[in-house]
Structures are given as structure tokens and as C-alpha cells.
Amino acid sequence: MTQHLTDVTADETEHHDAAARTGWWRDAVIYQVYPRSFADANGDGMGDLRGVIARLPHLRRLGVDAVWLSPFYASPQADAGYDVADYRAVDPVFGTLADADDLVRTAHGxxxxxxxxxxxxxxxDRHAWFRRALAEGPGSPLRERFHFRPGKGPRGELPPNDWESVFGGPAWTRTADGEWYLHLFAPEQPDFNWDHPAVHEEFRSVLRFWLDLGVDGFRVDVAHGLVKAPGLPDVGVGEQVKLLGVRPTPYFDQDGVHEVYRDWRAVLDAYDGERIAVAEAWTPTVERSALYLRPDELHQAFNFTYLTTGWDAVALRAVIDRSLAAMNAVGAPATWVLSNHDVVRHATRFADGDPARGLRRARAATLLMLALPGSAYLYQGEELGLPEVTDLPDEVRQDPAFFRGSGQDGPGQEGRRDGCRVPLPWSGTKPPFGFGPREGGPSWLPQPPAWKDLTVEAQERDPDSTLQLYRAALALRREHPALGAGESVEWLDTPPGVLAFRRRAADRCLVVTVNLTDRPVALPVPGELLLCSTHAHPPGAPLGGCESAAVLPPDVTVWWAA
Structure with missing residues (x-):
């Protein structure tokens, strides 16, 4: 793990200019790093910040604009760092605050x-506030910063209401003194009470701490949570709505959250350099998500409606149109995402039991996504075409949702998020495939032996690899003004099961065609072929089965200069 800045290429000045432009976030490609699974510098089997620093040149060469890091704060790791004990400290498993500072400076370089x-x-539950609240008992002022309540029943033996945890089971845990506290996730994750002024002030301070260190923005976890309905009323239904719900609930997407984000926007706007915030907001509709993005609130929200849409032309066209309309109404860019650390990797979701078909569709879906107006998010490893690891032994799993029996975690997850979190393969022919500094070393989750063919090193040698496709697509996206920018697409007439749209910008035109059927489809050739999802050759090079052209193979996306 000695690689540092050696991979920087000659066009670094151009890249710096792109990073400095205004409105950078409106069409940025942002790469999610899940630190524990990205790269391990010290050989303990757990990814860390020094590992991320060493591999930043890979992301630079890939062609992304920004890196989003999942939590690396001080934490007991009951939920892989999403249970934060100290928001201003780095957990020793990931490194030090100096490492975080070095990471930001190196990335900016x-x-x-x-x-x-x-x-x-x-x-x-190890946070200083919560520990003190427990120690001081009922009546402690610290308990007002959380949701402590007496129970129901003759002896208070029943939870205060019928809310269920996203991870399964009741959303309440009883303390030794008889009171109950709310946790919409694991019992080790007590919910803050955002009706309390001290909570607001604490998070304003946390934002400033990291902005002062130089970060460019925040991804807001469970942005639709925070505020609960007054009185914490029962849901009143047996099958409760979780993260992927489509009904309103008294614990998610309450209107009061918008006051929080107006306050945060003022903090962000006080800093130079267009610092941004991105909402993880699971809302009943994309129109509800757009409310988080009004001009005085957050900048972006993840488009989970798009992520959960299947490989279907009619459904995809509908969600694209609806997403663009909702975001345009508030002046915000649309965002597009296919995978993240909470859902089954899209190469497996789209497979319908056939891994080859899944990868083919995943590549086609990526070119479709990268051609849409707005910002795109990539999840680490998708540039390698990694599939979901579905056969992890139960004894190695660490997802708390697995142990609590949740089936509501994400598309097809059933409490098994570990399958998309397996450490990345970088090089070599044996685990841990360059994830750590030595062959045969540990990794916190085991990697499949077959990943020897999917390493970065192996795909560097294959011009048709998924890695090379991503590099080619991102290079074209940066160069072609019609990719990423804008607010709309111009749909073209196509046979059933096929999507085609035109993008125009700066006197240049691009046509995108996608065959979502299981058979070849004849189409007119709209122009010069730029890129095909079945091949990753540079623009202008022959592309095998696509260049003859009017015949589009199944599960393929093509970019054309028109």
C-alpha cells in the first residue's frame, strides 16, 4: 500500500479547473467509499483512511469529481459506524484526525x-449525552435530548407506542430504571429529540468542525427522520412502513425537518467554495423528496425511486420524467444512483438468476444513468462489475439487521447488507486481492476466490472490462457538453422495450439508445457511435457488434454523436 500520488496524469490542471467551477455539484459524478471495505493500509483486515489515501489516484483516473466517505467517526461499530459516539473524532480502527486532514488535502490536490x-x-448509546442520561435516571435534563418515555400497561411493561425498528422488532428498549427510549434502528442507536435546542446547536457545531477541516459537503443519513410527530402517536397498522415505505408515518418525513435544513443551509452558505449537503431521504414520492431541495434547504437528494425501478423501459421512462419534473420545480438537479452500501448490487439485482445477464444489464444501466441530466452516484466496486456476495456464512455477518430479522432493509436485502460490503479486490490471484498489504492477510469479510478475475489489476489489462467502460464513459461525460448538464431529455420514437433520447448543449448533440428487451432490435443509426456498453474502446475505435448498427443487441446502451 505504498502508492500515493504516483498515478497523477498530465491533465491534472484541467481537473483542478473543473473542480473549481461554480455549480460543480449540479452534474458531479460522486463515488461512495465505504472505508472499512475500500483499502486496508495497516494489515488488520479493516479498511482505513490511510488505505483510502493510497487509492485516491484510482478514483482520479476513473474520472469522478468527488468522493463521499461513509462514517469513520469514533464508534463502537454496532452498525458499521452509523452509531456515532463522538462526531469530532476518528475511530482508531480507521486512523486519526490527522489522517482525515491528510485525506482531504490529498484529495483536493x-x-x-x-x-x-x-x-x-x-x-x-456510548455517546456522552446518552451515557449521562442513563446514569442520572428519570428526570435528568439529558433525557430531554432523546425520546425517553414511561411505558404502557399496569407496570409500564409495554412500549410507549407501536413503532417498529427498521432493523426489526420494537423501536423501544426499556432501561433498568423502567423508562423506555426510542431507537428507529438498533437499540445501540438512540434517536435524538430534535425539539430540543441543544441538539440543534450541537449539530451546527459539528458541521462547522468538519467544514473548517476542509470538507466540501455532507451526506445526511436518514435525513427524513429527525423530527417525530407531536405526541409520538401509534401508527395503527400491523405492517409498518420502513425505509422503503410508500405511506406517511409519524416518524419519517415530517414537515418539521425542513426548518432544520434551512438552518444548516445558512451554515453551509457561510463558507467559501460551494459546500453542499445531500439528503438520504426515503419519502413516499419523488415530489416529497424535492421539498428537501428548495433553494434555502439542501442541494441534492438521492433518487431512491430510480434506484428501486426494475429493468423495464416503461417504468424507467416514467421515473426519469417524474424525477426531472419534480427537481426542476424547485431548481435542483436530479440525482441518479444504482447501488450503495444498503442495497443489493445492481449487477445482481438485474440478473434474474443469470450473472452474465446481470453484468450486461448493469453496464447498460450505467451508460443510461451517466447520460441523464444531473448528478450521478457510484458505489465502490461497481466500476469492477462486482456482484452481490450471496453466500456469506452467517457466522461472519455483522449487519445488525440480519440479527434482528429485518426484511425491510433495502431491495431484496432481507437483513443481509453485508453482501454488498465485501472488501474490494485490487490485485493478485488470492484473497485479500490487494485489499491489505500482504497476500493471505485478513479481511473483515471473506472475498470470493472468483474475484481474481475482477481485480483492478486484471481489468487494467482488458480493454473490454467494466473498469475500462467506466473510464471511457466518464472521460466522454467530462468532454461532451450534452452529458450531465441540462434539465431535460428529448424522447425519440422507438419500438416497445427500447428507450432513446436526445441531449443538446453548446451546438453539440448526443443520442442515447437503450434496448431493454431480450432480443435484437433494428433502429436507424442516429450518428457516429461514441460508446457501447458491451465494449469500452475509446471513441472512434471499432466496437464489434454495434458498429454495423441498425441492430441493437439485447440489454445494451449506445451513445451516439448526432
């Missing part, structure tokens, strides 16, 4: 922005 997670809905 490569022209990469840095976005960090912030977790405002809940903290760890």
Missing part, C-alpha cells in the same frame, strides 16, 4: 471534492 457522512437522527 488531485482535484477531488470530499463529502463526509453526518448522522443526525441518532447516535451511539
Amino acid at each position: 488531485l482535484g477531488l471534492r470530499v463529502i463526509v457522512d453526518i448522522v443526525p437522527n441518532h447516535c451511539s
Whole structure:
């Protein structure tokens, strides 16, 4: 793990210029790093910040604009760092605060922005506030910063209401003194009470701490949580709505959250350099998500409606149109995402039991996503075409949702998020495939032996690899003014099961065609072929089965200069 800045290429000045432009976030490609699974510098089997620093040149060469880091704060790791004990400290498993500072400075030197997670809905039960609240008992002023309540029943033996945890089971845990506290996730993650002024002030301070260190923005975990309905009323239904719900609930997407984000926007706007915030907001509709992005609130929100849409032309066109309309109404960019640390990798989701078909569709879906107006998010490893690891032994799993029996965690997850979190393969032919500094060393989750063919090193040698496709697509996206920018697409007439749209910008035109059927489809050739999802050759090079052209193979996306 000695690689540092040696991979910087000659066009670094161009990359710095791109990073410095205004409105950078409106069409940025942002890469999610899940630190424990990205790269391990010290050989203990757990990814760390020094490992991320060493591999930043990979992201620079890939062609992304920014890096989003999942939590690396001080934490007992009951939920992989989303249970934060100290928001201003780095957990020793990941390194030190000096490492975080070095990471930000090194990324900026490569022209990469840095976005960090912030977790405002809940903290760890080891957080100083919560520990003191427990120690002081009922009546403690610290308990007012959380949701402590007496129970129901003759002896207070029943939870205060019928709310359920996203991870399964009741959303309440009883303390030794008889009171109950709310946790919409694991019992080790008590929810803050955002009706309390001290909670607001604490998070304003946390934001400033990391902004002063130089981060470019925040991904807001459970942004739709925070505020609960007054009185914490029962849901009143047996099958409760979780993160992927489509009904309103008294614990998610309450209107009061918008006052929080107006306050945060004022903090962000006080800093130079267009610092941003991105909402993880699971809302009933994309129109509700757009409310988080009004001009005085947050900048972006993840488009989970798009992520959860299947490989279907009619459904995809509908969600694209609806997403663009909702975001345009508030002047915000649309965002597009196919995978993250909470959902089954899209190469497996789209497979329908056939891994080859899944990878083919995943590549096609990526070119479709990268051609849409707005900002795109990539999850680490998707540039390698990594599939979900579905056969992890139960004894190695660490996802708390698995142990609590949740089936509501994400598309097809059933409490098994570990399958998308397996450490990345970088090089070599044996685990841990360059994840750590020595062959045969540990990794916190085991990697499949077959990943020897999916390493960065192996895909560097293959011009048709998924890695090379991503590099080619991102290079074209940076060069072609019609990619990423804008607010709309111009749909073209196509046979059933096929999507085609035109993008125009700066007197240049691009046509995107996608065959979502299981058969070849004849189409007119709209122009010069730029890139095909079945091949990753540079623009202008022959592309095998696509260049003859009017015949589009199944599960393929093509970019054309028109």
C-alpha cells in the first residue's frame, strides 16, 4: 500500500479547473467509499483512511469529481459506524484526525471534492449525552435530548407506542430504571429529540468542525427522520412502513425537518467554495423528496425511486420524467444512483438468476444513468462489475439487521447488507486481492476466490472490462457538453422495450439508445457511435457488434454523436 500520488496524469490542471467551477455539484459524478471495505493500509483486515489515501489516484483516473466517505467517526461499530459516539473524532480502527486532514488535502490536490457522512437522527448509546442520561435516571435534563418515555400497561411493561425498528422488532428498549427510549434502528442507536435546542446547536457545531477541516459537503443519513410527530402517536397498522415505505408515518418525513435544513443551509452558505449537503431521504414520492431541495434547504437528494425501478423501459421512462419534473420545480438537479452500501448490487439485482445477464444489464444501466441530466452516484466496486456476495456464512455477518430479522432493509436485502460490503479486490490471484498489504492477510469479510478475475489489476489489462467502460464513459461525460448538464431529455420514437433520447448543449448533440428487451432490435443509426456498453474502446475505435448498427443487441446502451 505504498502508492500515493504516483498515478497523477498530465491533465491534472484541467481537473483542478473543473473542480473549481461554480455549480460543480449540479452534474458531479460522486463515488461512495465505504472505508472499512475500500483499502486496508495497516494489515488488520479493516479498511482505513490511510488505505483510502493510497487509492485516491484510482478514483482520479476513473474520472469522478468527488468522493463521499461513509462514517469513520469514533464508534463502537454496532452498525458499521452509523452509531456515532463522538462526531469530532476518528475511530482508531480507521486512523486519526490527522489522517482525515491528510485525506482531504490529498484529495483536493488531485482535484477531488470530499463529502463526509453526518448522522443526525441518532447516535451511539456510548455517546456522552446518552451515557449521562442513563446514569442520572428519570428526570435528568439529558433525557430531554432523546425520546425517553414511561411505558404502557399496569407496570409500564409495554412500549410507549407501536413503532417498529427498521432493523426489526420494537423501536423501544426499556432501561433498568423502567423508562423506555426510542431507537428507529438498533437499540445501540438512540434517536435524538430534535425539539430540543441543544441538539440543534450541537449539530451546527459539528458541521462547522468538519467544514473548517476542509470538507466540501455532507451526506445526511436518514435525513427524513429527525423530527417525530407531536405526541409520538401509534401508527395503527400491523405492517409498518420502513425505509422503503410508500405511506406517511409519524416518524419519517415530517414537515418539521425542513426548518432544520434551512438552518444548516445558512451554515453551509457561510463558507467559501460551494459546500453542499445531500439528503438520504426515503419519502413516499419523488415530489416529497424535492421539498428537501428548495433553494434555502439542501442541494441534492438521492433518487431512491430510480434506484428501486426494475429493468423495464416503461417504468424507467416514467421515473426519469417524474424525477426531472419534480427537481426542476424547485431548481435542483436530479440525482441518479444504482447501488450503495444498503442495497443489493445492481449487477445482481438485474440478473434474474443469470450473472452474465446481470453484468450486461448493469453496464447498460450505467451508460443510461451517466447520460441523464444531473448528478450521478457510484458505489465502490461497481466500476469492477462486482456482484452481490450471496453466500456469506452467517457466522461472519455483522449487519445488525440480519440479527434482528429485518426484511425491510433495502431491495431484496432481507437483513443481509453485508453482501454488498465485501472488501474490494485490487490485485493478485488470492484473497485479500490487494485489499491489505500482504497476500493471505485478513479481511473483515471473506472475498470470493472468483474475484481474481475482477481485480483492478486484471481489468487494467482488458480493454473490454467494466473498469475500462467506466473510464471511457466518464472521460466522454467530462468532454461532451450534452452529458450531465441540462434539465431535460428529448424522447425519440422507438419500438416497445427500447428507450432513446436526445441531449443538446453548446451546438453539440448526443443520442442515447437503450434496448431493454431480450432480443435484437433494428433502429436507424442516429450518428457516429461514441460508446457501447458491451465494449469500452475509446471513441472512434471499432466496437464489434454495434458498429454495423441498425441492430441493437439485447440489454445494451449506445451513445451516439448526432
